[in-house]
Structures are given as structure tokens and as C-alpha cells.
Amino acid sequence: METTLRWTSADLERLPENGKRYEIVDGELLVSKAPHYHHQFTCGKLFELLNSWSAQTKLGQPNIGAGIVFADDDDVIPDVVWTSRERLSQIPGGDGHFHYAPELVVEVLSFGGANEQRDRETKLKLYSRRGVEEHWIVNWLIREIEIYRRKRGRLKQIATFHATDTLTSPLLPGFKCQVSEIFEDYLAIPRQ
8 A cells, every 4th residue: 555645834844944945735745946037027026016006906915925825735835916905804824824815826937847837737726726716827938928717616717918918807906007017127137
């Protein structure tokens, strides 16, 4: 009889602080190295845009790199989240982590097939199962954003926005941004 190791949040506490990102989905440990400059710049830009809109509307609040502990064996760190004021009061636990789904979760793709598969499939399924209302997958390399919205109890892709498109969301009334604005301030740092 073979026993499969199932990682838990408690196991994460024992892992070294070494610049790697450790997450757990369905008891499986996911490890990624420190993010690329453009990945982090994109996260910061998205946070900045969502934060500016949130400050004007007072409807909610974004956060960057906040941990979500859905369960002992589903413990992840999305790149950016946005949460309404109503849901914010339910979400942060005494440990400083979210324990319920924020309305919006954004994942900025990282280099590598395994990293991309994790963001496009593994985490998408998790967010769908756990009640996220909208999920953005941002590809900074080709400067596009895939939008998934909850329909009939699951996240389904409803659009892909390119540089010339205006990003909007029914979750964020009045929020709009030209997709190119998210990527336009990149310095001449190589993308590879």
C-alpha cells in the first residue's frame, strides 16, 4: 500500500525563508523561484490602478501577495487580489491571512512551462472551486489579459484583452483602464 504525502499549512511553516514561493493545492507542494522584474512590475501596476479606483469609490481594497488559506491543504499566494468592503470584514483571519475567497484574484504568469501550467490550470481550478468571482491571468510577455468570470458555479473564460482594449469589470463599477497602460512604463530591461 502506497501512501501519498499531503502537504499542509503547518508544513509550510517549517520550510526555509530562501526567496522561493511555497504554495499548496490539494495537498501538493508547489515551489517557484523569486519572480522576474517585469512580473513584479506588472503586479505593482495592477495594484496601483485598483488601489486608485478603490480610493475613489470606497468599494473595497486590493492587496498584493496576500496569502489565502482556503483549507489546511489549499494554501496559496495570488499575485494581486481585490476584495469588497462587505467581504473584507469576513476574510482576514487572526493569522493575517485570507480564509475565504476575495472577489477578484489576479495571477501574473511566470516563466516556465510548470509555472504557467500552475497558474492557468491548477490555481484556476482552485479559485473556481473556492468561490472566486473573477480571475485575471496576465501575460506580461505578450501584454494581454485573460478574464474568467463565475458562470453556473465555475470560472469560465469570457474574454481576452489586448493592448488596444479597455479593461472593465462588472465587479468594479466604473473601473476602466487601457490594457497598454499596465505595461507601458517598462524600462529597457530585457524581457528574458
